[in-house]
Amino acid sequence: VKTLPILISRVNDVYLYQLYKSKTDLLNDKYSIMSLSNKSGCQSYEGVIWTVDNTLNKGPTTVLKEIIKNGFVFLEDAIANSDESSESDSCQLFRMVSVKTEKSFFYNDKNKITKSYLVNGDLVTLLNMSQGDKWCGISYLNQANKKIGGNVLCTTLKF
Secondary structure, three states: OOOEEEEEEEEOOEEEEEEEOOHHHHHOOOOEEEEEEOOOEEEEEOOOEEEEOOHHHOOOOEEEEEEEEOOEEEEEEOOOOOOOOOOOOHHHHOOOEEEOOOEEEEEOOOOOEEEEEEEOOOEEEEEEEOOOOOEEEEEEEOOOOOEEEEEEEHHHEEO
């Protein structure tokens, strides 16, 4: 894995990620923003980007770009990159991981199945894989923006 995606928000089926393309970018806090949705696909935003969380008003997160004019900072609506074939485009660097089975159950530390599960199409952040690629440590952000993490069988995920 050469990139570090951090899930920062979810509103309905739209997932917003902060994506660092290298360790140097992480140390310098240089990132791009990606909006992922099963319906509208992937959109990426480059430059100095701000996100405004509107979930309290049940609205989508707003993506703004910082513009400096005459020494003053202004925020304008950000425009997604239009050239998705570009190698520098965040959408090309990031691979979505989703649940491919009807249900993907979480397992406890003793590899016993729990009652909690994800469903087909849920997007997750892959945190790690065990040797032999049987178990995948994942993080999931539900519609209430509550993180749920744990281990699932890697065979239930689509990479």
